Amino acid sequence: MLKTAICDLFGIKYPIIQGGMAHVATAELVAAVSDAGGLGVIGAGASEPGWVRDQIHKTRKLTNKPFGVNILLISPFAKEVIEVVLEEKVAVVTTGAGNPGPHVPRFKEAGIKVMPVVASVALARRLERAGVDAFVAEGMESGGEIGQITTMALVPQVVDSVKVPLVAAGGFADGRGMVAALALGAQGIQMGTRFVCSEECVAHPAYKQALIEASDRATIVTGQSTGYPVRCLENKLAREFLTKEQAETSIEEIMEFGVGKVRLGLIEGDLEWGTLLAGQICGMIKDIKSVRAIIDDIVAGAEAVISQLCDNRGG
Numbered sequence: 559m560l561k562t563a564i565c566d567l568f569g570i571k572y573p574i575i576q577g578g579m580a581h582v583a584t585a586e587l588v589a590a591v592s593d594a595g596g597l598g599v600i601g602a603g604a605s606e607p608g609w610v611r612d613q614i615h616k617t618r619k620l621t622n623k624p625f626g627v628n629i630l631l632i633s634p635f636a637k638e639v640i641e642v643v644l645e646e647k648v649a650v651v652t653t654g655a656g657n658p659g660p661h662v663p664r665f666k667e668a669g670i671k672v673m674p675v676v677a678s679v680a681l682a683r684r685l686e687r688a689g690v691d692a693f694v695a696e697g698m699e700s701g702g703e704i705g706q707i708t709t710m711a712l713v714p715q716v717v718d719s720v721k722v723p724l725v726a727a728g729g730f731a732d733g734r735g736m737v738a739a740l741a742l743g744a745q746g747i748q749m750g751t752r753f754v755c756s757e758e759c760v761a762h763p764a765y766k767q768a769l770i771e772a773s774d775r776a777t778i779v780t781g782q783s784t785g786y787p788v789r790c791l792e793n794k795l796a797r798e799f800l801t802k803e804q805a806e807t808s809i810e811e812i813m814e815f816g817v818g819k820v821r822l823g824l825i826e827g828d829l830e831w832g833t834l835l836a837g838q839i840c841g842m843i844k845d846i847k848s849v850r851a852i853i854d855d856i857v858a859g860a861e862a863v864i865s866q867l868c869d870n871r872g873g
């Protein structure tokens with residue numbers, strides 16, 4: 559019932575993508591998602607190219623299903639990571655924090671499917687002309703680096719503006735959200751925060767627990783002044799960022815202050831002085847379960863919602 563154009567494009571069972579997440583989307587999570595019928599995506603983040611290659615090899619040992627790599631275009635290693643991905647011929651590339659346009663032809667020549675993350679209609683239109691295969695339209699309720707438009711407003715506008723299939727991201731964690739995304743014209747969903755709260759994710763247990771205990775209003779956005787706004791749980795560090803931004807601290811100083819903080823939060827579990835990336839949907843996530851259970855519950859939930867909607871109209 560839930561098969562869409564995205565399933566055919568990537569050769570996957572369910573139109574559920576695991577967002578490439580710096581530090582925490584490693585081979586363990588990626589292979590589990592792909593094995594459970596979704597598309598796992600390695601988060602290259604700001605990691606060195608050798609690490610990315612190792613993760614690709616590790617993932618291939620764990621699963622024979624397709625998976626992707628997310629390239630963070632602002633990474634100091636972005637160029638080298640692109641070369642690794644081309645050499646390794648991974649099935650799918652997603653990109654974050656920038657415009658991958660100039661690299662699209664080389665990915666296409668290598669037979670790699672390209673699915674950039676966009677937060678505006680203008681960028682989607684431009685990249686469609688560059689020949690991408692699909693988009694992730696990501697709303698500002700997402701965890702991590704965000705744009706300025708909500709998922710609800712962004713998705714139908716991008717759907718109306720491009721011809722290639724689109725995946726909605728930002729605020730999804732259950733079957734109701736999945737059906738809502740499909741109703742808006744998306745062909746699937748991408749989730750980040752929900753997959754962090756999985757058994758297979760290597761994120762620190764304290765960070766996962768903080769996500770589970772978080773309420774609907776637990777996140778704030780830091781980094782607006784730098785041009786790279788980031789949604790994370792409010793903690794001492796996030797408040798310190800805001801104080802610095804209000805004091806009109808220079809962008810360079812704020813960027814410097816942020817170095818290493820994401821790793822400190824996500825991997826070392828420092829709940830006060832680490833950046834705890836989180837989407838607004840964290841308020842609805844109340845358990846840590848296996849990736850397979852997460853995906854199966856979403857698929858079953860979506861099918862139940864669709865049946866209910868059909869019942870509502872009397873058949």
Ligand SMILES: Cc1cc2nc3c(=O)[nH]c(=O)nc-3n(C[C@H](O)[C@H](O)[C@H](O)COP(=O)(O)O)c2cc1C
Nearest residue numbers: 577579580654700701702728729749750751835837
């Ligand atoms: C911990 C974390 C790290 C992330 N890192 C990246 C990243 O490196 N590149 C990227 O394109 N998106 C990144 N994102 C965004 C996710 O891939 C995904 O699009 C987003 O989490 C979807 O919104 P949700 O959190 O409401 O599910 C990250 C999100 C989280 C929660």
